[in-house]
Amino acid sequence: MTTPFSFSLHHTDGQARTGEITTSRGVIRTPAFMPVGTAGTVKAVQMRDVEATGADIILGNTYHLMLRPTAERVAKFGGLHKFSTWKGPILTDSGGFQVMSLAQMRKLTEKGVEFRSHIDGSKHMLTPERSIEIQCLLGADIQMQLDECPPFPITEEASLESLELSLRWAQRSKDAFADMAGPHQALYGIVQGSVFEDQRKRSAESLQEIGFPGYSVGGLAVGEGREQMFRVLDFTTPVLPKDKPRYLMGVGKPLDLVGAVERGIDMFDCVLPTRSGRHGQAWTWDGPLNLKNAKFVDDETPLDPDSDCPASRDYTKGYLNHLFRAGEYLGPMLLSWHNLDFYQRLMAAMRAAIAEDRFAQFAAEFRARHREKS
Amino acid sequence: MTTPFSFSLHHTDGQARTGEITTSRGVIRTPAFMPVGTAGTVKAVQMRDVEATGADIILGNTYHLMLRPTAERVAKFGGLHKFSTWKGPILTDSGGFQVMSLAQMRKLTEKGVEFRSHIDGSKHMLTPERSIEIQCLLGADIQMQLDECPPFPITEEASLESLELSLRWAQRSKDAFADMAGPHQALYGIVQGSVFEDQRKRSAESLQEIGFPGYSVGGLAVGEGREQMFRVLDFTTPVLPKDKPRYLMGVGKPLDLVGAVERGIDMFDCVLPTRSGRHGQAWTWDGPLNLKNAKFVDDETPLDPDSDCPASRDYTKGYLNHLFRAGEYLGPMLLSWHNLDFYQRLMAAMRAAIAEDRFAQFAAEFRARHREKS
Numbered sequence: 001m002t003t004p005f006s007f008s009l010h011h012t013d014g015q016a017r018t019g020e021i022t023t024s025r026g027v028i029r030t031p032a033f034m035p036v037g038t039a040g041t042v043k044a045v046q047m048r049d050v051e052a053t054g055a056d057i058i059l060g061n062t063y064h065l066m067l068r069p070t071a072e073r074v075a076k077f078g079g080l081h082k083f084s085t086w087k088g089p090i091l092t093d094s095g096g097f098q099v100m101s102l103a104q105m106r107k108l109t110e111k112g113v114e115f116r117s118h119i120d121g122s123k124h125m126l127t128p129e130r131s132i133e134i135q136c137l138l139g140a141d142i143q144m145q146l147d148e149c150p151p152f153p154i155t156e157e158a159s160l161e162s163l164e165l166s167l168r169w170a171q172r173s174k175d176a177f178a179d180m181a182g183p184h185q186a187l188y189g190i191v192q193g194s195v196f197e198d199q200r201k202r203s204a205e206s207l208q209e210i211g212f213p214g215y216s217v218g219g220l221a222v223g224e225g226r227e228q229m230f231r232v233l234d235f236t237t238p239v240l241p242k243d244k245p246r247y248l249m250g251v252g253k254p255l256d257l258v259g260a261v262e263r264g265i266d267m268f269d270c271v272l273p274t275r276s277g278r279h280g281q282a283w284t285w286d287g288p289l290n291l292k293n294a295k296f297v298d299d300e301t302p303l304d305p306d307s308d309c310p311a312s313r314d315y316t317k318g319y320l321n322h323l324f325r326a327g328e329y330l331g332p333m334l335l336s337w338h339n340l341d342f343y344q345r346l347m348a349a350m351r352a353a354i355a356e357d358r359f360a361q362f363a364a365e366f367r368a369r370h371r372e373k374s
Numbered sequence: 375m376t377t378p379f380s381f382s383l384h385h386t387d388g389q390a391r392t393g394e395i396t397t398s399r400g401v402i403r404t405p406a407f408m409p410v411g412t413a414g415t416v417k418a419v420q421m422r423d424v425e426a427t428g429a430d431i432i433l434g435n436t437y438h439l440m441l442r443p444t445a446e447r448v449a450k451f452g453g454l455h456k457f458s459t460w461k462g463p464i465l466t467d468s469g470g471f472q473v474m475s476l477a478q479m480r481k482l483t484e485k486g487v488e489f490r491s492h493i494d495g496s497k498h499m500l501t502p503e504r505s506i507e508i509q510c511l512l513g514a515d516i517q518m519q520l521d522e523c524p525p526f527p528i529t530e531e532a533s534l535e536s537l538e539l540s541l542r543w544a545q546r547s548k549d550a551f552a553d554m555a556g557p558h559q560a561l562y563g564i565v566q567g568s569v570f571e572d573q574r575k576r577s578a579e580s581l582q583e584i585g586f587p588g589y590s591v592g593g594l595a596v597g598e599g600r601e602q603m604f605r606v607l608d609f610t611t612p613v614l615p616k617d618k619p620r621y622l623m624g625v626g627k628p629l630d631l632v633g634a635v636e637r638g639i640d641m642f643d644c645v646l647p648t649r650s651g652r653h654g655q656a657w658t659w660d661g662p663l664n665l666k667n668a669k670f671v672d673d674e675t676p677l678d679p680d681s682d683c684p685a686s687r688d689y690t691k692g693y694l695n696h697l698f699r700a701g702e703y704l705g706p707m708l709l710s711w712h713n714l715d716f717y718q719r720l721m722a723a724m725r726a727a728i729a730e731d732r733f734a735q736f737a738a739e740f741r742a743r744h745r746e747k748s
Contacts, residue, residue, distance in 0.1 A: 039696070039700045039702060040693070040696060040697075040700075041697060041702050041703075041704040043702065043703055043704075044703035044704070044707070045704075046704070046707070048684070064700075068696065068699060068700055069671065069692070069696045069699075073671070073672065073692075076672065076674075077674060077690060077692060077693070083690070083692075083693055083696075084693070085688055085689065278703075297443065297447070298447065298450065300450075300451060310422070314459055315459065316451060316457070318443070318447075318451060318457075319414070319451070319457055319458070321443075322413070322414060322442065322443045322457075323414075323415060325442060325443075326413045326414075326438075326442055328413060328415050328417065329415075329417055329418035329652075329703065329706060329707065330415040330417075330418070330419075330420070332703065333418070333420070333703065333707065
């Protein structure tokens with residue numbers, strides 16, 4: 001458990017990069033997509049099957065876990081890895097984003113954010129220090145600073161004020177992390193600044209002065225739209241250090257991933273593949289399919305006969321349609337699994353294209369084929 | 375696909391028996407427990423994992439499948455095996471029991487039973503001939519005659535009248551089966567007669583005059599209670615032929631299985647392991663556990679460290695408790711799997727005890743240890 005955290009950049013093709021993050025629990029091939037295991041489980045998929053898709057790392061949510069079963073209880077069980085049976089690296093968020101989107105009666109101060117649990121109304125305080133403490137109790141390999149994720153749209157003044165608070169919290173997070181974590185763990189700073197170029201630059205530069213082994217891009221995929229998100233990445237990744245991993249939080253759809261990798265992003269997480277899967281939507285090279293649609297009722301073809309994933313290869317679309325119509329558990333189970341597998345195959349295809357200096361061609365072909373509305 | 379159906383009795387210990395049913399899709403070790411795959415899926419468990427528990431055969435429900443996706447559609451997909459990906463033998467019921475318990479506006483006549491679907495209100499007619507036709511469209515290896523499963527309690531007169539109807543339907547089922555099925559398939563007759571010894575005897579003898587390769591005991595586990603059920607078995611199995619398999623339909627809890635095997639039953643099916651699993655109840659050698667109970671919140675032990683089943687061995691009770699509290703899919707998935715595995719281990723233990731002429735001792739020890747209320 002003493003391998004120190006490190007990042008090695010392997011190859012660059014335009015802005016797109018391949019590399020490897022080494023952790024004490026295994027190597028993460030980048031660009032990487034992290035399945036979301038909100039409450040200690042990747043919804044409706046066994047960890048064995050998540051692993052088989054080729055996922056190198058999963059994400060856990062501090063907010064959900066601190067409320068239930070509590071970080072202290074997870075620590076008593078030996079940490080989130082042992083609790084959930086996931087053996088590879090785990091990244092945790094700071095809890096801040098979900099406090100702002102899920103919790104009740106939030107009160108934000110310099111100290112942190114006070115809120116009531118959406119589960120039982122209990123009162124909690126999340127500070128930069130408490131967030132790090134929780135993430136260390138969970139045993140997260142990669143941790144996030146507490147930040148304020150401002151709403152979109154936001155005025156320049158309000159964004160700047162929020163950004164400055166996040167920077168002060170970044171320093172406090174780093175100090176707490178130095179006290180509580182080990183060299184096998186890493187803390188990322190989070191770049192904020194909404195859609196404002198000077199603010200993104202100021203955030204990225206200030207975070208680098210504090211110094212982190214990885215940088216997240218936060219505050220995107222909050223309603224600004226794909227073009228705006230790409231525009232922000234266009235001026236944000238160039239001001240991030242080349243030798244550190246870059247993580248675009250909470251993104252996204254396949255076309256988002258391709259466009260963000262094209263702009264130099266190394267890591268992603270999103271609930272979309274599992275959430276879509278629970279609702280009958282399958283992601284494929286050609287775009288999403290709504291398996292509940294009557295047109296699939298007699299379809300004898302699988303989602304992908306060339307896949308190694310049983311969920312993609314062994315069941316007909318007609319059977320999946322039947323499972324969703326009958327409200328059977330197996331429908332969400334199989335489609336969540338399939339979607340996670342598709343996402344990993346997309347990442348693997350992107351890594352291969354970058355390694356062979358043909359990423360632009362790959363991206364163009366993918367965009368030509370992949371229709372978001374089916 | 376041409377291995378004919380056959381039954382071979384291996385060993386008898388008291389009334390308890392071990393044997394093997396040979397089908398074109400594999401051997402069924404008896405006494406056997408059949409997981410229920412109502413609508414083409416064993417709820418919340420992958421077929422791969424059902425198979426790994428040691429289940430030799432699963433059950434499909436004619437009523438559910440005839441309504442959705444329809445037997446004709448399943449046939450177009452190549453039959454229920456191919457549709458569901460289950461490669462071993464499948465037994466189907468006749469649909470009669472569920473028509474009486476689930477369907478709307480039922481009208482029973484000599485011809486059959488007319489009803490409206492509980493799903494969409496559509497009108498259907500189930501006759502002995504149509505039931506066999508559906509079971510053949512599904513491709514069931516073992517099929518059931520259409521019978522009337524009378525309510526409990528019932529008067530002797532009403533029971534006798536129902537029994538006579540079921541006997542006439544038995545002959546019609548056999549005739550239809552002879553027209554439609556092959557030698558690799560088998561049709562069982564169903565013994566009725568409620569709790570009346572002379573009626574059970576009359577039913578069993580009349581069915582043998584018609585002649586079936588297997589006999590089911592129907593009309594039990596409908597509210598008469600365990601002692602009454604055992605009393606009926608005490609006088610029913612002795613009037614069934616020794617060289618044919620005996621199937622007790624819709625049973626039951628572990629103590630039911632042990633008591634029925636003790637009375638000469640060879641086959642069982644029940645939704646209990648999967649239904650219990652979906653509701654947080656784990657069956658164990660010591661009895662059922664309600665994993666939702668607060669007492670498990672800090673329990674770091676698995677359900678069974680000695681099991682080969684990942685669901686029983688690799689997850690703590692505290693984690694399972696967390697999954698149910700958080701409403702996660704993985705809770706039902708793991709507990710259904712565990713329960714199916716426990717049921718198969720119980721059957722394997724009974725088969726071993728019979729083979730070694732120590733079934734009475736096994737049953738006594740099981741009863742001493744297994745507490746139904748935990």
